[in-house]
Amino acid sequence: MGLASFWAMSTNREIVRIIREYAELLKLEEGSPQAFRVRAYDKAADALGELIEPAADMTSGELQKLDGVGRATAGKIREYVDTGSIAKLDDLRRKYPPAFVELTRIPGLGPKTVVLLRDKLNVNNVEDLKEALAAEQIRELPGLGAKSEEKIAKAIDRLGLHGKDRRTPIIRVLPIAQEVVAALEAVPGVKRVEYAGSLRHFADTIGDLDVLVAASRAQSVMEAFVSLPIVAEVEVRGDTKTTALTAEGLQIDVRVVAPGEFGAALLYFTGSKAHNIELRQLAINRGWTLNEYALADGESGEPVAARTENAIYKALGLKYIPPELREGVGEVVAATSRDLPKLVEVEDIKGDLHVHSTWSGDGRSSLDDMVATAAGRGLEYIAITEHGEDLTINGLSREQIREEGLELARLREEFPDLTILQGSELNIGADGTVDYDDEFLAGLDWCVASVHSHFDLSQADQTERVIRAIFNPAVNVIGHLTGRKIGIRPGIEVDIDAVFDACAEAGTSLEINSHLHRLDVPADWLRRARDRDDVTFVISTDSHHVTQFDNIKWGVHNSRRGWVQKKNVANTWPKEKFLKWIKER
């Protein structure tokens, strides 16, 4: 990819981010996330996110040809591209500062409530809210009561919104990281740029974003960084390290190191701390030292290895350890005995088994486009899994499924190399039953069953309902097991070992949902199954639009972080083996 298209892409990302921020602040202004103006800007951001060509090069007229972009949005984009800011956005930012906006991230608090809290109780941030909670002032407000106080207090605790525990969901950090990396790669004299830290581990939430740059001169790198539009405030400005904050309060550290030390620095800043300690111990055993500059001889200080991570692992007698595994949970010992798991690569994925189209109420690409895109990506098999009828808004009736089946028959002729399964994403009810009836379900090729409601049952009840779905003969896989939305809503609690046992016994697999909001099953739960071969997984995108097939890489990252072995992931299997497996189940 050339420099020009790097810039084009990062500028589109930047514009999407700006429009989303505008929509976010409009929610407070309008008093509802469902307000039509809010939804209009959100829809415009969707359209811009799916745009390939650089929006910055388009005229207002060209922008308005995009579905969902009209005069006002096009005008704001041009204003941003031409002047670097949007006057109305700046007004909203002044009226609703980041610390106040953060309050809306707490489940149970919407725009109306936070504005009410500010008007009546002068609550401007999470700290103020906690004081109001302690003083039991919130129950005095109209529409709120003692239960609301309890719920809010619990939500604050669980989301880690306060103090130094503050972490940002990966879905917000990753685009920012990509934007910063692309921008710094374009600076003359820069040899390499990588993000490190917990983002490189593919953690669900990120504390600070660490970006490492290999360059002989730091000054131009730092200048380029602090002048990025994403940078709202510069905290520290030094020769090798600059720390800045985004408008949302995410801290970004940029470090510049000599190209010859890049591997040692990347290893050091990627961590984890526990992983580094184990590596340092191995170095000491050999009479060496390991720090952020090099693996070096303890006496002479002569470097042993420093340029690449691989060279350092090799010198320490280890196989290369992928960043996702570096949590100090046995990976160093495994690498010593050459016992690291054989992990999934994106190229291993042969099929996608959770796909929606506009037949589902929330699908955004047509069935024809979804199938053509899957075929174009070289997939061998897919399952079309529209929402089941129990999801009132988005689900399909039996009749609609029959009609869609006719469309699929036509598409199978059009794409003979792609095996198309017809299925459904069923809803697991509070009691573990699912949509439709047994006879109807038997006619479907592949069923995902997912929790979409009743998030507040006890762990015992959640485990029971999920296990009942696992043993339903029509159910092939449990979709996004916890139903969490990272940083927004905690998932359901289940006895994960009991779930693994049930899956093993029933021959039902577990989905690893690739969407960055979900990454579900969470990696730390996946890791609990790392020593068992009787549980089968499926990595799926849950695509609602043609662009989302690309999300598969995030699901693969999450599977790697969870030590899931390639041989246990059914959609890495060749078509023949996969189809035989479904048939014999």
Place this chain on the structure above:
DNA sequence: GCCGTTTTCGGCCCGACTGTTTTCAGTCG
């Protein structure tokens, strides 16, 4: 704010559910 078998403004996938109230805000996909 966007859209339109568009011309000047009404409709925008929407229904069930919870916690709070007695009409509404927020949550789900």
